[in-house]
Amino acid sequence: MLGDWLDRWLKEFVKPRLRPKTWKTYSSVVNADIKPSIGGVRLHQLQPKHFRAMEQWITKGDPDSVPPRNPKSSGTAGSAWRTLHKALDDAVKEGIIEYNPADRATPPRVRPATRSTLSAAQARALIDAETDPMWHLMWRLSFELGMRQGERLGLTVDEVQMIDGVCCIVVRQQLQEFSEDERDFPADMSVRYLEDSAYLVPPKTNSGYRVIPLPQSLAVELLAFIKARGNLRPDDLVFVGADGKHLRRQADEEPHFAKALSNAQIEGHYVPHSARHTAATAMMQLGLNSAVRKSIMGHASVSVTDTVYTHVSTADMLKATSEIAAMLSID
Incomplete structure (x- = not known):
């Protein structure tokens, strides 16, 4: 059967x-x-x-x-x-x-989900209205780089690197929380336990591993934030709560994002992941080619032509992320 x-x-x-x-x-x-x-x-x-x-x-x-x-x-x-x-x-x-x-058999016809996206002006207003240095950085990483929530929450000091003279984030993990019945990890899966139910785990797909060059002002802000935190070890989380523990999606980031929307007087139903949609939309509006967009966003759906024949350089991606920052009037 x-x-x-x-x-x-x-x-x-x-x-x-x-x-x-x-x-x-x-x-x-x-x-x-x-x-x-x-x-x-x-x-x-x-x-x-x-x-x-x-x-x-x-x-x-x-x-x-x-x-x-x-x-x-x-x-x-x-x-x-x-x-x-x-x-x-x-x-x-x-x-x-x-x-x-x-x-x-014929697959079901799936109606595409409506994804909420903020305009460039709304994204700029939200970032400008944020007075907390940590959350200001969080929103910039979300809107300018399109980083996933788990990638930002799980960002460690050693993922921030200088490559070819450019400050980059080398994405190689994400923070996820697992209940007790979800912790039977595959033998070949590299995981790092943090505390409580939090673990650092690899990206779901190979495309999730990527290097993202930072626009100049974002690089300066991020490096200054890390320096201000004091003597951090390479594997320490960049962003933590007041108790020194990892930030949680529902208990920490989501209410802060809602507060940021309110402070910027933005109405509508938006969640932190909306920032990633906004970044993807900005890249489309700027006319960035698909290989550059997918390299920055870490999308798995890269065409064979892009994968085999196109090499996306650090300079190409830096130009792209700088254009997004300029579109948001940040750089």
Whole structure:
């Protein structure tokens, strides 16, 4: 049965190879959406109609069931389809089935999520209104470089380096918090425990490892901040709370971002990740080529042409980040 294979797949294929949060996500999709809808079908009998049935089961819901099952989004259906496709790929590799039946089915049409983006003027107002030196730097790293939340919270002193005479951030880790049932890390995954539930872990993909040149004024501000903190060790976090511990996403950064929005009199629903969308939009508006944009942002979706034939130099990226700073009227 499909359900039996999915249980084995999670245990033998997913858990040993992927980080705990990813395993937990796959497990949730399998147990909440795939198995209840079509888990009783035999693997070799899977047909396109079963994939359609799974999509209908997810998106239509069932108000008459006990308890009532609410309809879910097309994005959830798409996630279930992709997860099942991966599981069936591994079934083919194991010789359990001859081909992946998902290849003969049509994926759900997923409606793209609306992403909130601030304008350049709003980003400038938010940064200008911030009086705390640490959070001022945080917002600059967010809006000018498009750094992910975990990358900023997990930034260590030794990630700030001079390369070819240019101050750069060498991104090689991110801060994440793991509950007790999420700490069964793969054997080949390099992790560093900080305190409480916080760990420094590698980026999810190879594209997450990258070098980001800093615009001049941002470099000066960041280096001065590190110097003012005193005798820091190379592996110390650059940004910490008043208690000397790591900053937390929900308890620290998110309320400070909300306060920054209020101080700048910016209305609307924005979260710290909105700054990354804003940076990506600014790069598009500036006409920066895709290889430069993806090198700065650490996006995984780099085309074959960009990957094989295009070399993005430090000078190219410095020019790009300086143009973003100028667009925000910071440099």
